[in-house]
Amino acid sequence: MSIFRFPLLVWLGIGILIISLGIRQSFGIFMMPISMSFDAGREFFSLAIALQNLLFGVFQPFTGMAADRFGSKKVIMFGALAYGLGLLLTSISNTSEMFYISISMLIGLGLSATSYVVVLGAVAKVVPAEHTAKAFGLTTAAGSFGMFAVIPGAQSLLTHFDWQTALQVFALLCCFMFAFASFMKTAKSNDNSKEQLNDQTLKQALAEACTNRNYWLIHMGFFVCGFHVMFIATHLPSYLADKHLDASTAALALAYVGIFNIFGSYFWGVMGDRFSKRYVMSALYLVRTAVIAAFVTLPVTDNTAAIFGAAIGFCWLGTVPLTSGLVRQIFGARYLSTLYGLVFFTHQVGSFLGAWVGGRIYDYYGSYEPIWWSTVVLAFIAALLHLPIDDRPVSEVKLSKNSHNREANRNSELPLVDKPMGSL
Template identity: 80%
Template sequence: MSIFRFPLLVWMGIGTLIFSLGIRQSFGIFMMPISDTFQTGREFFSFAIALQNLLFGMFQPFVGMASDRWGPRRIIMLGAVAYGAGLYLTSIATEPSILYITIGMLVGLGLSATSYVIVLGAIARVVPAEHTAKAFGLTTSAGSFGMFAVIPGAQSLLTHFDWQTALQLFALACCLMIAFASFMKTSSTKSNSNTIDDSQTLKQALSEAFNHRGYWLIHAGFFVCGFHVMFIATHLPSYLADKGLPGNIAAMALAYVGIFNIFGSYFWGVMGDKFDKRYVMTSLYLVRTIVIAAFVTLPVTEHTAAIFGGAIGFCWLGTVPLTSGLVRQIFGARYLSTLYGLVFFTHQVGSFLGAWVGGRIYDYYGSYEPIWWSTVVLAFVAALLHLPINCKPVARLQAAYS
């Protein structure tokens, strides 16, 4: 199937992710101005973002269940409202503790309803199974395009205005997600080979997944992914500033992460359709191991920062189409939003620790070096974890397809 023949829902999902994840990935640029405004250390903002990611994950299974039951349109609309409210209330906060509720809880809830789990769960219902990873890869790359487009915009806004105005403009942008959601329909045709088994209950689906060892290995691998992406997204700007590089270099490096992930996510998704997803995942994490180890070993310059952004961007969110594709391949599409939502919660636990522990270690040791090397070790462990996964469809699906 050509990407140009994907249903309208895929393109509306892409539009939603551009804004939802683009804004989210720009928060690292706000660390220093917000911390300076409230006269707090970096751990304060790190913890607020860590809390956002933890709640993002905690809300996700329940939001996924709601989407499986009532459809993604309403869920995305409500999530966009929560997202915009969280950004606006952050911009008018007068006490730092308020940020735990605004940019932490409300934005976390908004993200859970407007990001990958809900959008990919909807796409799984309208795209044939043999093209799932490709469609997931294309959709995932949209979040990276948002990162590429929004982060330089955020840096420009901070150059010309204060951070409060920047967040208020981002809050207005959330209205576009409501517009995109209004066009999303998940009814599939009978010709669609992506058959959904409506006879299975949610309780049965959860029991089936919880008793599958591969499901827990998928959880463990995605935990590492979450740790990586939020540590880097939150702390890379500050790390580069500590090395004497100006703020526009950090924005450029993160923009490179976004632009290269546009190609990387689609590439890893296509590889997942052509080859065994387990081995593709192992290859991805081995690439991460080498890239991060090289970055912390070599001198930090404008050029190495740019190269790191591009290299880590190529394997940044390629885990998303592969992980969601594995869950879809093993358990089917019916409860993908729920099952992948639970996996995503584990991802967000890793994100919480990556964002918070990074700031904690810096404030204690005055250096990011220990946490950088921890990400190298975790990447190698994640590469090994995917090898023993049994990725064959469960017996229920094999019987249905035979």
């Protein structure tokens, strides 16, 4: 299937992700001006972003369930309103309590309803199973394009205005998400797998997934992804500033992350359609291991920062089409928003720790070096975790197991026949 033949719903979802994730990935460049405005250390802002990501994950299974039950359209429209209100209230916050409620709780809620889980759940219902990873890769790449488009704009706003004005402009952008969602039509799943033909309830689907070893291996791998993404997005600008590089260098590096992830997300998605997704995931994490290790080993300059942004960007969110594709491949599309939403919660626990621990370690040690090397070790562990995953559909595994049991029962019921002596 050509990407130009994807249904309209896919392109509307892409538009929503460009805005939602573009704004989210730009928060890192607000750390220093907001911290100075509140006369606080970096942990103040780091904790706010960490809580945002944690609440993003806490809300995610519930918005996923709502999308599976009521359709993505209503959930995304609600999320766009919460997102815009959170940005507006953050811009006028004059106390730390109000700041945390708006940027952490409201924006976390808005993100949970306007990002990958809900959008990919809708896409899964209109795209054939054999093209899932490609469609997911294209949709994931949209978030990267948003990062590429929004971050330079945010840096320009901070240069000419204050951080409050920049967030108010972002709040207005949320109106476009609301408009895009209003044109979405709720689609029924086109997944014809056996588990979809059965009247499986949500409770049964959750019980089936939670007792499946492969599901928990997927959770652990995505935890590492969340740790990486939010640590780098939140702390890379400050890390480069500590190395006496200009703020424009950090903005350019993050922009490179975004633009190269456009190609990377689609590339890893295509690879996931052609080869075993678990092996592709292992390869992706091995690439991350090498890229991060090289960055913290080599001297940090304008050139190495740009190269790092491009290299890490190529494997930045390639995990999303592969992880969501694995969940869909194993458990089907019917409850994808819910099951992937739970996996995404684990991702956000990693994001919480990546954003918060990064600031905590910096304030304690005065250096980011320990946390950088931790990300290298975690990337290598994630590469190993995906190797033992059995990516066969649960219906196929059950059918194979039942056939094996029936064959064993038949063999046990056959009478024993004495062989003639001459056959010995």
